[in-house]
Amino acid sequence: MRAVDGVLFDIDDTLVETRAAFRVALAAVLDRYVPGADVDVALAMWRADAGGHYRAYTRGERTQREQRMTRANELHAALGGPVLDEDAYDAWDALFDDAFASGWTAHADADAVLVRLLDAGIRVGALTNAGHAHQTAKLARVGLGERLEVLVGVDTLGYGKPDPRVFLEACRRLGTAPDRTAYVGDELDVDAVAAQRAGLVGIWLDRPGPRRVPVTDAEIAAADVTVIHTLADLPGILTRPPTGT
Template sequence: MTGASVDGVLFDIDDTLVDTRAAFAVAIGQVLRTYVPGADEATVARALAAWRADAGGHYRAYTRGETTYRAQRMTRANELHAAFGGPVLDDDAYDVWDEVFEAGFVGAWTAHPDAHDALRRVIGAGLVVGSLTNAATDYQTSKLVRAGLDQHLEVLVGVDTLGIGKPDPRVFVEACRRLGTDPARTAYVGDELDVDARAAAAAGLVGVWVDRPGPRRVPVTDADVAAARAAGVHVVTSLDELPEVLGLPG
């Protein structure tokens, strides 16, 4: 026991530790400049919002094990083109599209400014840390390395570990098992209110929602936030607030 309210912390990666929203902006910008001549910044912004929202729920279908990563990504790429004027992508054309997208996306992976210090403070207080992510383990490990965060933590559970992802409670329990902590003494920190914080709390962990300033991926109402707080979820706007939430020394 550390004296803190928990013994371990599991972190989401995208838009919690790594500024994935900004990286998506670069990737979508490159895609539109390549496939939709004349697309202006306002168009890019609308396309970015549509990509992040994923109104068809294709990525979540992937995390439920209902489709492959390639299939969901290709479907989303074609939906994006249909909405913003790009050509239909067959298998070969999609391969080229994906190279354009990934070049921009990977090249823009950077840590949020508050990530390194938050991890150092949590580890310095004697807590164990790891990550639970809804992307593939190797891909996310590469992301942590490029963002310089691999020195602090490793990916314990990815969507490929059990073939499913958040919000399924089994992935939270498995991540705690690998971390070596009791779920009740483990915090999960993520940027999505539903699949991260609320799902963690439902699985018996301490849910922490990082509600960073800026456009949310999907709408969240005041009633949603109130219900989450009532369920025991902690709400912060920066990882700088995490030590206080966890009861760590100043």
């Protein structure tokens, strides 16, 4: 018996190993623009996004270009790099994107869990806070694109998570009722908690290693969501064998 009829996944750092890809991208731009800068310091700053620029983009308040150019210049300011004007940023962004794409890989546990869910008759899709075309290319490159029936991006409705409307739209496209749909993502607040508030089953994938934003034990307890540390644990949570008669 299935506990859900569908599962929606976050993509970055859930299905795709994006943290490592960001490190590759930042190493490339720092080598050219800020030689000698500490890549791991830059990576922590980039992922933390203390100014909240990426989240402003997901709320529809800034364009992708605006948020990334601002973050690039903030990174340079912190590490001693040059100010990027529009033309300089274009070159920076092209270098960043090429290196970023070269670092994309699927998490080792991703494909197997997608296959197991599909074999169990569970519908599978993705809801992401990045653009649809960008994420389609990413999934195709890592070999996961054909596993997903639906992909909803931040540009589908013009805003993204944690807005409950994007979760409901993703369920609608997947063809499953929200209360019979799980959402799995690596961020406690915008993934698991937001999904649960939208009426889905929220599941937080807390992979080993540094979190993008620190989370306290009290915050985890207050969230009251299911926590897993590998996607391999997911099928056991979402399916259960039939009882004997």
